[in-house]
Amino acid sequence: MITTLPYAASPAIATSTTLPSRRQTSAGEPAKTAGTVSISQAARNALAAASSPSSANSIDARLAEIKSKDALSRTQEETDYVLAHDARFAAIRDKMKGGNGPDTLTADDLDYMQKAGGFVNTMAMLSPAEKTLYDKMVASGDKAAAAGMSQIALIRTMGHVAGGANGTTYDPINTEITVANIERYFSHSIVDPTGKAQSQFQALIQYLQSNPATA
Numbered sequence: 001m002i003t004t005l006p007y008a009a010s011p012a013i014a015t016s017t018t019l020p021s022r023r024q025t026s027a028g029e030p031a032k033t034a035g036t037v038s039i040s041q042a043a044r045n046a047l048a049a050a051s052s053p054s055s056a057n058s059i060d061a062r063l064a065e066i067k068s069k070d071a072l073s074r075t076q077e078e079t080d081y082v083l084a085h086d087a088r089f090a091a092i093r094d095k096m097k098g099g100n101g102p103d104t105l106t107a108d109d110l111d112y113m114q115k116a117g118g119f120v121n122t123m124a125m126l127s128p129a130e131k132t133l134y135d136k137m138v139a140s141g142d143k144a145a146a147a148g149m150s151q152i153a154l155i156r157t158m159g160h161v162a163g164g165a166n167g168t169t170y171d172p173i174n175t176e177i178t179v180a181n182i183e184r185y186f187s188h189s190i191v192d193p194t195g196k197a198q199s200q201f202q203a204l205i206q207y208l209q210s211n212p213a214t215a
Helices: 041-050 053-067 076-085 087-095 107-117 128-140 143-156 179-184 196-210
Strands: 002-004 012-014
Touching: 053 076, 076 087, 087 107, 107 128, 128 143, 143 196, 179 196
Parallel strands: none
Antiparallel strands: 002 012
16 A cells, blocks of 8 residues: 655655554754843842752653653644753754754764654664664765665554565564665655655665675
């Protein structure tokens, strides 16, 4: 069965199971900050109070409550609260300033951003070894190959049954990322009329063939 991903430019996924509803996957533009900030004594007192253990526990509890919701279920206030109080999430957003996209982030940063932001957590579908391989692709500047691996992570979020070549089915979650498996299975699970997805899979294949020690 061919289904369509929630964002317009994305390819369709071939799977024999009913897909769960998709959630928003874009982190959006980072909030802009003022160049100079004047802090009043009252504000200093508030900051000091926020550093107390009871205040920290309250913030952690509020963050946990918000993060239990997906991005579409959050209010703007809740979204702003996470950005203001989750230091790592804010730092990751800062990394994306100046035109840097998600494809410049490490797998762990993407994983954290997806979880904290309430987005579809595709990076959680990669094993530690696969995340290391992903990071090597990003570090080498091979964004197309990294995108091919991201496509596989996305396929895995659909469950244990997906469509392969010639009407076959396979378990993407438990199928290893190898050249043979990309050619026979993963590359057939996404239908993209633009050809972009297939070019990314081909880039991933070429990367694995050129770096056999990492495969």
